[in-house]
Amino acid sequence: MKRPIGIAANPASGKDIRRLVARASVFDNQEKCSIVARCLVGIAAVGHAPIVYFDDTHRITRSAIEDANISATPIESLGTGTARDTTRVAVDMKDFDCRVVITLGGDGTNRAFVKGWLNAPLLPISTGTNNVFPVIHEATVVGVAAALIASEMVCFDDVADQQKVIHVRIDDEDDDIALIDAVVSMDRFIGARALLDCGQLRTAFLTHANPAAVGMTAIGGLLEPLNTTVDAGLVIELSSNPASARRWVRAPIAPGLFQDVGICSLQRVALGHSLEIIGPCVLALDGERERVLKPCQRAILAIERDGPWVIDVERALHAAAKNGALVPAWELNEARNAG
Amino acid sequence: MAESKTQPEARELTYVAAINEAVRAVLTEQPDAFVAGEDVAGAGSVFGYYKGLLEEFGAERVIDTPISEEGIVGLGVGAAATGLRPIIDIMFMDFMGECMDEITNQMAKMRYMFGGTAYLPITVLTMSGAGISMAAQHSQSLEAWLCHLPGLKVVMPATPYDAKGLIISASRDDNPVFVVLNKMSLGMKGEVPEDSYTVPIGEASIVRPGENFTIVTYSRMVHESVKAAEALSSLGVETEVVDLRSLQPLDTNVVIESVKRTHRAMVVHEAVRFGGMGGEIAAQIQELAFDYLDAPVARVGAPFSPVPFSPQLEQSYIPNADKIVAEARTLLDV
Amino acid sequence: MQPSDDVLRDIHRRMVRIRIFEQEAGKLMEAGKIPGALHLYVGEEAVAAGVMVHLSDADQITSTHRGHGHLIAKGGEFHKMFAEIFGRVDGYCKGKGGSMHISDMQIGMLGANGIVGAGPPIAVGAAFTNKFKKSGNVAVSFFGDGASNEGSVHEAANMAALYKLPIVFICENNGYGEYTPQAHHQAIVDVADRARGYGMPGVVVDGMDAVAVYEAAGEAIKRARAGEGPTLLECKTYRFFDHVGVRGMGLSYRSDDELAKWQQRDPITLFEATLIEQNIVSAEEAKVVHDKVEAEVQAGIEFAEASPMPDPAALLDDVYK
Ligand SMILES: Cc1ncc(C[n+]2csc(CCOP(=O)(O)OP(=O)(O)O)c2C)c(N)n1
Numbered sequence A: 001m002k003r004p005i006g007i008a009a010n011p012a013s014g015k016d017i018r019r020l021v022a023r024a025s026v027f028d029n030q031e032k033c034s035i036v037a038r039c040l041v042g043i044a045a046v047g048h049a050p051i052v053y054f055d056d057t058h059r060i061t062r063s064a065i066e067d068a069n070i071s072a073t074p075i076e077s078l079g080t081g082t083a084r085d086t087t088r089v090a091v092d093m094k095d096f097d098c099r100v101v102i103t104l105g106g107d108g109t110n111r112a113f114v115k116g117w118l119n120a121p122l123l124p125i126s127t128g129t130n131n132v133f134p135v136i137h138e139a140t141v142v143g144v145a146a147a148l149i150a151s152e153m154v155c156f157d158d159v160a161d162q163q164k165v166i167h168v169r170i171d172d173e174d175d176d177i178a179l180i181d182a183v184v185s186m187d188r189f190i191g192a193r194a195l196l197d198c199g200q201l202r203t204a205f206l207t208h209a210n211p212a213a214v215g216m217t218a219i220g221g222l223l224e225p226l227n228t229t230v231d232a233g234l235v236i237e238l239s240s241n242p243a244s245a246r247r248w249v250r251a252p253i254a255p256g257l258f259q260d261v262g263i264c265s266l267q268r269v270a271l272g273h274s275l276e277i278i279g280p281c282v283l284a285l286d287g288e289r290e291r292v293l294k295p296c297q298r299a300i301l302a303i304e305r306d307g308p309w310v311i312d313v314e315r316a317l318h319a320a321a322k323n324g325a326l327v328p329a330w331e332l333n334e335a336r337n338a339g
Numbered sequence B: 001m002a003e004s005k006t007q008p009e010a011r012e013l014t015y016v017a018a019i020n021e022a023v024r025a026v027l028t029e030q031p032d033a034f035v036a037g038e039d040v041a042g043a044g045s046v047f048g049y050y051k052g053l054l055e056e057f058g059a060e061r062v063i064d065t066p067i068s069e070e071g072i073v074g075l076g077v078g079a080a081a082t083g084l085r086p087i088i089d090i091m092f093m094d095f096m097g098e099c100m101d102e103i104t105n106q107m108a109k110m111r112y113m114f115g116g117t118a119y120l121p122i123t124v125l126t127m128s129g130a131g132i133s134m135a136a137q138h139s140q141s142l143e144a145w146l147c148h149l150p151g152l153k154v155v156m157p158a159t160p161y162d163a164k165g166l167i168i169s170a171s172r173d174d175n176p177v178f179v180v181l182n183k184m185s186l187g188m189k190g191e192v193p194e195d196s197y198t199v200p201i202g203e204a205s206i207v208r209p210g211e212n213f214t215i216v217t218y219s220r221m222v223h224e225s226v227k228a229a230e231a232l233s234s235l236g237v238e239t240e241v242v243d244l245r246s247l248q249p250l251d252t253n254v255v256i257e258s259v260k261r262t263h264r265a266m267v268v269h270e271a272v273r274f275g276g277m278g279g280e281i282a283a284q285i286q287e288l289a290f291d292y293l294d295a296p297v298a299r300v301g302a303p304f305s306p307v308p309f310s311p312q313l314e315q316s317y318i319p320n321a322d323k324i325v326a327e328a329r330t331l332l333d334v
Numbered sequence C: 001m002q003p004s005d006d007v008l009r010d011i012h013r014r015m016v017r018i019r020i021f022e023q024e025a026g027k028l029m030e031a032g033k034i035p036g037a038l039h040l041y042v043g044e045e046a047v048a049a050g051v052m053v054h055l056s057d058a059d060q061i062t063s064t065h066r067g068h069g070h071l072i073a074k075g076g077e078f079h080k081m082f083a084e085i086f087g088r089v090d091g092y093c094k095g096k097g098g099s100m101h102i103s104d105m106q107i108g109m110l111g112a113n114g115i116v117g118a119g120p121p122i123a124v125g126a127a128f129t130n131k132f133k134k135s136g137n138v139a140v141s142f143f144g145d146g147a148s149n150e151g152s153v154h155e156a157a158n159m160a161a162l163y164k165l166p167i168v169f170i171c172e173n174n175g176y177g178e179y180t181p182q183a184h185h186q187a188i189v190d191v192a193d194r195a196r197g198y199g200m201p202g203v204v205v206d207g208m209d210a211v212a213v214y215e216a217a218g219e220a221i222k223r224a225r226a227g228e229g230p231t232l233l234e235c236k237t238y239r240f241f242d243h244v245g246v247r248g249m250g251l252s253y254r255s256d257d258e259l260a261k262w263q264q265r266d267p268i269t270l271f272e273a274t275l276i277e278q279n280i281v282s283a284e285e286a287k288v289v290h291d292k293v294e295a296e297v298q299a300g301i302e303f304a305e306a307s308p309m310p311d312p313a314a315l316l317d318d319v320y321k
């Protein structure tokens, strides 16, 4: 039995307030549905693989699967309409022993997924707002990559890399996780979630610091770039107070939104480094306000490389080219007959 | 359902139940008929008259639509023009404002404009009338809008019997027919045969014979007029009450014959008096029976205002037996 | 844009005012004391309150058949509201409009509306006035998921974007149009997905979270005031009562489970808990708010009951100016 391919599309990605304040793109569900459909075409081009999918509240994947007229196993959504639905489905996909999971969403979606399955094998497609974690690839090709791995035509270990994550442990509450950044904000509420005012930020803990991306990662990236392969993180102390800020950087904190950010200090830290945060404050994880810390409540943030395995689509397809994985069977037969 | 003493097959049914039975009969008899409208399937209509039809005929023939009146009526027009026999539900007649182009410029005219090459066997069921404080946008009687449009037929049943028979007739008619129902009448009971039957469109009925005075009316005002006739009877006036049942086409014959006998006439309707059907009917009486008239043709209708919300104001707004009697006494000087 | 403590207390008070008014109105309707139909707003309070704190009396709103919450949040007075829904002469509309047409032109509340989808075009007209007069005011139009399927709504949205009018369209998506679930009335789940087609930004927000609504509405209203054009803001919410009244017609079109799940996210309970946790109001202060509103509601009812019915002689007044 082949291990299945998982598909998890987040219906809520690409719709929040950042469309308004930051000119981010809208990802309507019709578009997401087409993306899943193209993944399915890619998978079918390689051959058949069992599929399990997150039957999301907006029926994104279900409608693509029904249109393609293929059989696949749905995993019922919790139906909360929140990130918990995605976290829950990750737990189930782990139980299904998925060989690889295609996710549709942004950083927040993948974070929610990894919360349920820490070292999940992921092929993230970007349909979100902040997309540092998912790389832009045509869905058709992502489908091919997924099928190559599920059918063992390409060796997983050759094309996947394990990612760094920040573990968030909060006193008296459930743990959390961040893939790219964990940020302490003096906001008091989760509210509309997006981080829109750098004036409120105090500390940023980054796994990546990419000057060519948007979000908190760009703040670090514009000062001291740090890529995914280096075994280190970056801790930045921020302040909007000119008296305490030692330097300033003009960073795109969301798509279409620049702010001048005051920096007090910046420190590269090794894996295993941890940071203690005491409330009251709000923890923003991967660009969205997620957790409220009450006065005196403590959170510990620690960076490790024990996160998801992300498949490099380009490497996967190059490997396929090398071993002829996409040469059709009839071509092979003709070649054999000719020889 | 009470047992009927006279005919074995006629039972007492409410107006609601009669509508339900009529639509059920239509769906049974006509494989190309379907019902579409807001909350007609799952909820069986907010007035309850499609209850059970979804279960019996399935979601392909009893269809919940979005709140899109223009779309719904347009769907009916297009489906009728291409071979189906739609029953379209417009929950409240007031909502016709949303779909008046489909009614006025498409449904009513398509056949004529296309030189008779199209026909539209479409039935529209809709609800009129005041009386339960539903206020200005859920209480109107807008039948005059429809009667002004060549190409449409308009019927307004007063009783459960007529409701069933007229709906079945409408659905068998190859023209667009509006069946305008009345919300205050929904609980009213009357004899209704179990079998499918028709009440011909365009035939008025004399619901109370009389020789001194004619009241021409329709819909719920039939009952108020009969009540008024009883009161007038004690004043020595025997009133004939004509229930038009159908406004378009209009049964002028029955009206004129009655007026020729009684020499005095009054038109009663719930709709606003100004510009209402009463003006048309009065004009026809004067054109066709001028020499027989001993008095001007009187009209009773609602005053020239939107329907008010407050119950007492609303009661003072709606025509009723007392107002009919008062108006008749002035006219007849009794 | 995080709200200040004062704004938070204001939002709280507006929500509690809506809740208690509606609960009492529901009881009175079911006791047969209020004529006609009431469409109650219980469960959706965070939307009206989170939006309306951004507006002044000079900003206009158009409402829906479910309009009490909008009027209360905009600053409507209980005694005139009760008098109106009782059909009394001292009501907002002198007893002529009732629940479905309740309005207060003084504070820019351009009416509840018995016609689904009728509000947005009117709001476009109000926004046109604002632009014409360069008043800096905005118009906000509330409409439901069901209403989003009316042609009038699409026409209004197109015109608003075309003329770059100062307007915000708020879709109160409570998952149902009367008794029809959303999945049976439209092929999409997020009405905000349509915004792109109109040429305006579309945002989805949790309509049970007053702060989330506050933030998103604040940005949209700011944008409108700055002359940057319209926004479609969709608030995901739920009505705790039936379509009409409290228990409605007793149809079983939604499950008890579903209702219970949403009730766990009661916008007032959630918000109050946060305010108390963050020491913005104390439990006692919250209770005082409830008690005061309660008393105000009772006074409103007494006022309404004492108010006379309109004189039939007034029937023809106000048809024309
Ligand atoms: C034009 C029109 N069509 C139909 C109705 C009947 N009606 C009243 S409320 C309603 C449902 C509206 O649903 P939605 O817009 O989602 O608002 P909600 O009741 O859920 O707040 C319907 C169909 C109406 N009043 N007006």
Ligand SMILES: [Mg+2]
Binding pocket: C144, C145, C146, C172, C173, C174, C175, C176, C177, C178
């Ligand atoms: Mg709704």
